[in-house]
Amino acid sequence: MVDLLNKPVQANPFSRPEPDPFFLVIFGASGDLTRRKLIPAVYNLYRQGLLPADFFVIAFARRDNSDENFRHQMFRSIQQFTPAASDGRKSWDQFARHLIYHQANFDDPDGFEALREKIHYLAGQNTTTENCLFYLATQPRYFSVIVQSLADADLSRPAQPGDCWRRLVVEKPFGSDLQSSLELTRQIQEVFSEKQIFRIDHYLGKESVQNLLVFRFANSIFEPLWNKNYIDHVQISVTESIGVENRGAFYEQAGAFRDILQNHIMHLLSLIAMEPPVRLDADAIRDEKVKILRALRPIAPGCVGDEVVRAQYSAGTSGDQLVPGYLEEPGVAADSVTETFFALKAFIDNWRWAGVPFYIRSGKRMPVRITEIGIHFRPVPNVLFNIGKTAPMLPNMLTIRIQPNEGISLQFQAKTPGYEMSIQPLKMDFGYSDSLENAPPDAYQRLLLDALLGDSTLFARSDEVEAAWSFVDPIIAGCSDIALQELPQYSAGTWGPKLADELIIADNRIWTLTRRTKFR
Ligand code: BG6
Helix, strand or coil: CCCCCCCHHHHHHCCCCCCCCCCEEECCCCCHHHHHHHHHHHHHHHHHHCCCCCCEEEEEEEECCCCCHHHHHHHHHHHHHHHHHCCCCCHHHHHCCCCEEEECCCHHHHHHHHHHHHHHHHHCCCCCCCCEEEEEEECCHHHHHHHHHHHHCCCCCCCCCCCCCCEEEEEECCCCCCHHHHHHHHHCCCCCHHHHEECCCCHHHHHHHHHHHHHHCCCCCCCHHCCCCCCCEEEEEEECCCCCCCHHHHHHHHHHHHHHHHHHHHHHHHHHHCCCCCCCCHHHHHHHHHHHHHHHHHHHHHHHHHHHHEEEEEEECCEEEEEECCCHCCCCCCCCCCCEEEEEEEEEECCCCCHHHHHEEEEEECCCCCCEEEEEEEECCCCCCCCHCCCCCCCCEEEEECCCCCCEEEEEEECCCCCCCCEEEEEEEEHHHCEEEECCCCHHHHHHHHHHCCCCCCCEEEEHHHHHHHHHHHHHHHCCCHHHHHHEECCCCCCCCCHHHHHHCCCCCEEEEEEEECCC
């Protein structure tokens, strides 16, 4: 008999090796992303013992600053944004020695020459290699010039092949449409090969997003049902309670389509709809994701008026606070027609999904922050229980909560205890925080570690980005001449315009969100 209890514990095949010694050069180091996300992420990796002894973070920015002052500013940000990490001053002081400030303009050859010398000097002092992860955390308009400056300073490739590695992380948005994204890829690929490029989308670093693959392909009970024969429709909602905050100027150029649909939602959609990959490597997974994006039925510009709802928030309440409308936000034009909300119905024209609608919506200043995927199964036939006084019964629904309260919930029918045959919907609910001990790492921690290890599975490949733009471009084009008076408004703190409800009600369906009432 096999003694299951005494089976030797196998090493976890998925545990991560330690990255090689490295230099992380962050361009745009005086910006929000660096202090809110990047430095806290590197610091947490350091505290968790996941970084090698030899590493430096070089903060590259245009403003005058000193190492000391930059370290102090970053400590204040850690206290503000990740208070849990700011407990040990000693650990911070040790970490801070790895932080170096480098002031230069993005097109200044001397500044890049000085960067190269600094890296060479520090590597020599520490007898380590000159592995470099360059992180573009600036506004997108600086991406090309920085890449060119890296090339001119001979920083994009090792002096001798095999000496060390050089990689480039590019923040979203990657281009502002298909054309500009192709052009950006062309410019970057003149300097870096595709294998060196890591297009980051922090949604892919979220634990609950990575779990989509495991949930679908490490269980045998869901996959046979995962198709048009059993699934009636799918809903993807990405709602936020915040407005545009202090990013009005950026948001004016982006809008909800570029900010959320082209990237975060396209990743969720492709992971939920893709075929099983042949292997678990970066390219095999991305091959399947891109097939889904290419199978999306285009929404022609002329049909956008009928098939896509867009809207903008007006003044209202968020929690118990009165909040301004989008047009009153700093950096926003008084006559702006930028959408802060959209809802649409998409179709994936392949064998698995033919005819299954994917209802997608996203908005800022909605009542709560929720990202959720709802898989709505077909109703049972109108016989036995789904007839007479127990009808209509709610069909089964599987909800995948991406955030917050990450988890999975299955709605099913059960008999109400008693002498009558009456039926009620119940939920089996799994919450990460209830069931799993370890708090998931922050998305940026995971993605930075992957980039340091050269694993690009959770980064977007150029063809994925382009396929996503090919779907989104005609939608944006179709909206371009809608005047402000035609753009519906919704009060801050509400679920968007009535038109969004009508879009789904027209198909005899309603938007659903499964909020957990009880969680830790
Ligand atoms: C960013 C968008 O990519 O994602 C923001 O630019 C948005 O507008 C944010 O608020 C949402 O991220 P999260 O992780 O809070 O869902």
